[in-house]
Amino acid sequence: xxxSSEVAAPEGARGARLTLDAAVLGRPGAPxxxxxxxxxxxxxxxxxxxxxxxxxxxxxxxxxxxxSPLAGTVSQDGTVVTGPSADRALVFxxxxxxxxxxxxxxxxxxxxxxxxxxxxRRAQAxxxxxxxxxxxxxxxxxxxxxxxxxxxxxxxxxxxxxxxxVLMDEPFGxxxxxxxxxMQDLLVEVLRGTGATVVFVTHDxxxxxxxxxxxxxxxxxxxxxxxxxxxxxxxxxxxxxxxAALRRxxxxxxxx
Amino acid sequence: xxxxxLRVASLAAALGLWQLLTSLKVDLWLxxxxxxxxxxxxxxxxxRVSGDDYWTxxxxxxxxxxxxxxxxxxxxxxxxxxxxRSRLAEDLLGPVLEVLRPIPAIALVPVAIxxxxxxxxxxxxxxxxxxxxxxxxxxxxxxxxxxxxxxxAVRTMGGGRWRILGSVVLPGALPGIFGGLSVGIGVSWICxxxxxxxSGQYGVGYRTWQDYTIVNYPGVFVGMVTIGVLGWITSxxxxxxxxxxxxxxxxxxxxxxxxxxxEVHTVTDGAPVAVRGDGESQQQPDAQQQxxxxxxxxxxxxxxx
Numbered sequence: 001x002x003x004s005s006e007v008a009a010p011e012g013a014r015g016a017r018l019t020l021d022a023a024v025l026g027r028p029g030a031p032x033x034x035x036x037x038x039x040x041x042x043x044x045x046x047x048x049x050x051x052x053x054x055x056x057x058x059x060x061x062x063x064x065x066x067x068s069p070l071a072g073t074v075s076q077d078g079t080v081v082t083g084p085s086a087d088r089a090l091v092f093x094x095x096x097x098x099x100x101x102x103x104x105x106x107x108x109x110x111x112x113x114x115x116x117x118x119x120x121r122r123a124q125a126x127x128x129x130x131x132x133x134x135x136x137x138x139x140x141x142x143x144x145x146x147x148x149x150x151x152x153x154x155x156x157x158x159x160x161x162x163x164x165x166v167l168m169d170e171p172f173g174x175x176x177x178x179x180x181x182x183m184q185d186l187l188v189e190v191l192r193g194t195g196a197t198v199v200f201v202t203h204d205x206x207x208x209x210x211x212x213x214x215x216x217x218x219x220x221x222x223x224x225x226x227x228x229x230x231x232x233x234x235x236x237x238x239x240x241x242x243x244a245a246l247r248r249x250x251x252x253x254x255x256x
Numbered sequence: 257x258x259x260x261x262l263r264v265a266s267l268a269a270a271l272g273l274w275q276l277l278t279s280l281k282v283d284l285w286l287x288x289x290x291x292x293x294x295x296x297x298x299x300x301x302x303x304r305v306s307g308d309d310y311w312t313x314x315x316x317x318x319x320x321x322x323x324x325x326x327x328x329x330x331x332x333x334x335x336x337x338x339x340x341r342s343r344l345a346e347d348l349l350g351p352v353l354e355v356l357r358p359i360p361a362i363a364l365v366p367v368a369i370x371x372x373x374x375x376x377x378x379x380x381x382x383x384x385x386x387x388x389x390x391x392x393x394x395x396x397x398x399x400x401x402x403x404x405x406x407x408x409a410v411r412t413m414g415g416g417r418w419r420i421l422g423s424v425v426l427p428g429a430l431p432g433i434f435g436g437l438s439v440g441i442g443v444s445w446i447c448x449x450x451x452x453x454x455s456g457q458y459g460v461g462y463r464t465w466q467d468y469t470i471v472n473y474p475g476v477f478v479g480m481v482t483i484g485v486l487g488w489i490t491s492x493x494x495x496x497x498x499x500x501x502x503x504x505x506x507x508x509x510x511x512x513x514x515x516x517x518x519e520v521h522t523v524t525d526g527a528p529v530a531v532r533g534d535g536e537s538q539q540q541p542d543a544q545q546q547x548x549x550x551x552x553x554x555x556x557x558x559x560x561x
């Protein structure tokens with residue numbers, strides 16, 4: 001994409017490495033995940049699958065810095081994470097756009113926080129909205145657009161801040177199947193220019209296999225396994241024996 | 257348009273009834289014989305409006321209420337946000353506020369006289385106290401009810417405490433805050449008038465009470481009408497400002513009573529039947545549903561949306 005170089009800030013073009021070490025995750029008094037050791041490689045897409053309530057959101061919120069680990073550490077490129085930062089953007093499953101701001105206003109917010117001047121803010125926000133196909137809806141309020149459009153705006157807002165890591169919490173979970181596969185293609189397309197590391201949480205095994213460079217399985221309060229996904233990226237691709245085997249393995253793992 | 261005609265007619269009917277009861281000096285159980293007629297009051301009103309005192313009273317009362325209310329709005333929002341967002345503030349301020357809250361502001365007149373060097377400041381203090389609590393309480397509730405992901409989203413963009421306050425907390429709480437301000441402007445009027453009656457120099461409340469003590473009943477009613485109109489104007493202003501500032505709120509397309517109900521013509525035995533209102537139309541799609549099977553359910557759902 002030709003516009004990517006002028007939109008993404010130079011430091012955002014490099015993904016960060018995230019490491020969780022011997023961590024216990026959850027809210028105080030209610031640990032959900034135990035003994036988590038996870039290494040998210042710089043620039044990769046790591047998908048995390050597991051049944052509902054297995055701690056996927058807890059894992060993501062901890063990586064974002066919104067939750068502190070109950071034991072162990074989270075670090076980004078070797079530096080311990082102590083709280084949320086603009087380095088690690090979070091895309092929520094629910095509509096997290098500020099309802100009193102237009103889509104453009106929402107995408108401008110991370111730019112304003114980064115100190116981009118008002119004029120540049122508007123142009124950059126509109127460029128990001130254009131990249132997710134929302135150029136025409138830039139002036140709309142969030143409640144006037146569809147669920148898929150609102151998730152695209154959230155993606156644009158997350159990427160506009162040039163984060164080094166994008167954490168996505170079942171962002172397409174509430175969308176219908178067609179919108180969903182369109183969003184997956186769009187995500188791959190849009191991420192290509194940013195180089196950001198992505199941790200993508202989902203309960204949909206096929207979505208995890210399509211998007212992920214690697215898939216992490218959560219089961220029974222632990223990270224059960226992390227597996228490489230054969231490339232190239234192909235939807236379904238069940239006739240490819242390696243992918244089909246992986247899919248079977250994932251589906252048959254305990255707790256799924 | 258017809259609704260405005262209806263409103264004006266309702267007001268005219270009330271005034272007409274009043275004029276009738278008072279001019280005929282009806283004395284049943286309620287006694288209207290001592291009551292001024294509408295015409296008396298209109299005459300007294302015209303007299304007053306042409307004099308200077310009326311306008312001095314009016315501007316005095318207005319400046320007292322606007323000062324008191326503005327202070328209450330600022331303090332109420334600030335305290336409400338503080339108490340809702342900080343546990344320390346809640347522990348420190350909560351008990352004091354909860355003990356002070358049930359005291360009627362007008363019962364603070366002795367306190368105001370002791371505390372403030374001038375009556376003027378005392379009246380503003382009472383007006384402010386009256387509006388403070390509704391604003392503070394509704395702000396507190398609105399801030400506590402904010403959707404958590406809004407704040408989490410801004411925090412993961414690197415937004416700090418002030419950014420969250422300005423970009424999430426205040427705009428998000430605005431609908432609730434304006435609920436409090438609407439209540440606040442109402443109680444402000446009650447308290448400014450009462451305080452003026454007790455300790456004022458000039459002001460609509462002061463004048464109304466003066467007229468009562470010198471048995472000038474039409475004058476009393478002029479005061480009441482003035483309070484009513486001023487109160488109505490100020491609360492409308494608050495209401496309109498609130499609606500404008502929260503114009504981002506999703507509004508239902510449903511207009512109470514004002515929605516044109518589509519007439520649905522169904523052909524039964526060759527004769528067109530107009531189905532109107534909920535009672536009748538509810539049965540019609542039911543009958544259709546039986547004929548059409550599954551699609552009938554969808555059609556019915558659409559019909560009532």
